[in-house]
Amino acid sequence: MKKEAEIFVYGADQICASCVNLPSSKETYEWLEAAISRKFPDQxxxxxxxxxxxxxxxxxxxxxxxxxIEEDLFYPVVTVGSEMIGEGNPRLKDVYKKLEEYGYQAM
Structure with missing residues (x-):
C-alpha cells in the first residue's frame, strides 16, 4: 500500500434540497466506513x-x-485526500477505484 487514505464526507444535518429521498450525509458517512472496511479489511x-x-x-x-455552500454542490461531498470523488449520492465504485490507486487491495 502506498499510503493511508484520508477520506472526508462533507455534509449537513439537513438533507440537500436536490437530494430528497437519498440517505443523509451522516448515513452516507457510516455506509462508506462500513463498506470500505469490508472491501479492504486490515488496510x-x-x-x-x-x-x-x-x-x-x-x-x-x-x-x-x-x-x-457557495457553489451549491450537492452534499454529501466525498473527497479522498484533496480530490473530490462524488457529490449528492457518491458511487462506491468511484471511491473503491481511488483507494486502489492508493495501493489498497480488495479482499
Missing part, C-alpha cells in the same frame, strides 16, 4: 465527517465547506 484508512455549516478550525476543511 488502514481515516474517514471523517465534516459539517459544512460548522466545520472544524482547519483551514482546508473551512475553505472546502465554504466552496460547497
Amino acid at each position: 488502514p484508512f481515516t474517514i471523517r465527517y465534516i459539517d459544512i455549516f460548522n466545520p472544524p478550525e482547519e483551514e482546508e476543511a473551512k475553505a472546502f465547506s465554504k466552496r460547497i
Whole structure:
C-alpha cells in the first residue's frame, strides 16, 4: 500500500434540497466506513465527517465547506485526500477505484 487514505464526507444535518429521498450525509458517512472496511479489511484508512455549516478550525476543511455552500454542490461531498470523488449520492465504485490507486487491495 502506498499510503493511508484520508477520506472526508462533507455534509449537513439537513438533507440537500436536490437530494430528497437519498440517505443523509451522516448515513452516507457510516455506509462508506462500513463498506470500505469490508472491501479492504486490515488496510488502514481515516474517514471523517465534516459539517459544512460548522466545520472544524482547519483551514482546508473551512475553505472546502465554504466552496460547497457557495457553489451549491450537492452534499454529501466525498473527497479522498484533496480530490473530490462524488457529490449528492457518491458511487462506491468511484471511491473503491481511488483507494486502489492508493495501493489498497480488495479482499
